[in-house]
Amino acid sequence: MTNEHLHEQRPPAERDPVAGPVADAHAHRGGLHGERLHEDRLHEDRLHEDIERVLVPSAAIAARVRALAAVIGEDYSHADGRLTVVPVMTGSLLFAADLVRALPQRRMRIQLTTVSSYGGTHTSSRGSAIVGALPKHLEGHHILIVDDILDSGGTLRLLRSEFMARGAADVRACVLLRKRIPSAMSTPAEYVGFDIDDEFVVGYGLDYDDLYRNLPYVGTLRREAQRQEPRAGGGAA
Ligand code: 5GP
Ligand code: MG
Numbered sequence: 001m002t003n004e005h006l007h008e009q010r011p012p013a014e015r016d017p018v019a020g021p022v023a024d025a026h027a028h029r030g031g032l033h034g035e036r037l038h039e040d041r042l043h044e045d046r047l048h049e050d051i052e053r054v055l056v057p058s059a060a061i062a063a064r065v066r067a068l069a070a071v072i073g074e075d076y077s078h079a080d081g082r083l084t085v086v087p088v089m090t091g092s093l094l095f096a097a098d099l100v101r102a103l104p105q106r107r108m109r110i111q112l113t114t115v116s117s118y119g120g121t122h123t124s125s126r127g128s129a130i131v132g133a134l135p136k137h138l139e140g141h142h143i144l145i146v147d148d149i150l151d152s153g154g155t156l157r158l159l160r161s162e163f164m165a166r167g168a169a170d171v172r173a174c175v176l177l178r179k180r181i182p183s184a185m186s187t188p189a190e191y192v193g194f195d196i197d198d199e200f201v202v203g204y205g206l207d208y209d210d211l212y213r214n215l216p217y218v219g220t221l222r223r224e225a226q227r228q229e230p231r232a233g234g235g236a237a
Contacts, residue, residue: 047215050225055201056194058216061176064193065095068174069102072144072191075172076106079142082169083108086135088115088155090213091148091237094205095176095193099146111135115155117237128154128237130162139167148205148237149177153187155237177201177218194218 076083087096089112100110114131135143143163147155156173163171174191178184181198196218202208203215208226 047212050212050222051203051215051219052222054217054219055196055199056177056204056218058204061193061204061217062098064176065098066102068191068193069099069104072099072174073104073106076142076144077104079106079108081107082141083144084135084138084141084168085110085144085146086113086159086163088113088145088147088159088237090114091205091207092146092176093213095148096146099174109141113159115158115237117155128158130158134162134166138163140169143168143171145171145173147173147175149179149201150175150184150187150189150192151179151181152183156187156189176204177206 083106085096085100085108087093087110096110100108113135115128116131117128145156145159145163150156150173156175160171160173172190173188175189176193178189178192178195179198180195199220200208201218202212202221203218205213206218207213208221212221
């Protein structure tokens with residue numbers, strides 16, 4: 001597990017180079033309406049403004065996803081047609097979408113599951129529970145759970161035991177991030193993207209009060225962007 005690129009000092013307004021039609025659209029707008037481009041920028045950057053520090057830049061995520069996919073593809077080379085990928089909603093939405101596209105193109109099923117966490121906007125999953133229907137027909141299948149971040153370990157423990165109880169051949173977990181805290185480090189996870197310090201992070205699927213999931217990188221939130229009153233009740237992690 002390499003942590004290169006971690007803690008790279010970059011301004012929050014990190015951007016990928018734009019290419020193709022998107023770049024053309026920007027060039028077109030800038031060329032014809034220079035002043036409007038400035039307005040658009042201000043509008044577009046609103047989300048970035050709330051970010052204090054970029055922990056994992058998007059290029060580092062992309063490289064790591066490719067590396068993980070190569071290893072996972074190799075490990076499951078025997079499982080054509082019997083692999084079920086289970087992304088944990090909503091946090092792993094972006095990660096899982098990128099990961100499955102980078103995997104070798106074999107037959108696999110993708111079945112979403114949602115796990116709720118209780119305890120407010122800074123979700124820790126003490127008391128996690130599966131919401132809605134469980135993935136179906138797991139008997140004899142190799143299950144790969146894909147989650148955004150490993151924190152207390154409650155989500156992975158819960159899903160592993162449920163899937164094994166439903167007759168899965170084996171269950172493995174792939175997480176983008178793992179916090180360097182005992183609860184996370186002691187929870188088995190076969191594939192880990194990055195180990196990070198124990199900070200609350202958002203972006204690339206991870207939310208604060210359901211915001212920031214669409215950021216292309218993982219970062220920490222400015223204090224001013226966080227509400228003082230934590231929201232009660234559970235939400236989709
Ligand atoms: P667990 O505590 O069960 O290992 O992780 C449960 C869930 O809590 C994660 O899938 C994630 O949705 C949420 N979570 C844990 N740490 C963080 C964090 O730093 N930021 C965000 N946005 N969510 C987190
Ligand atoms: Mg989650």
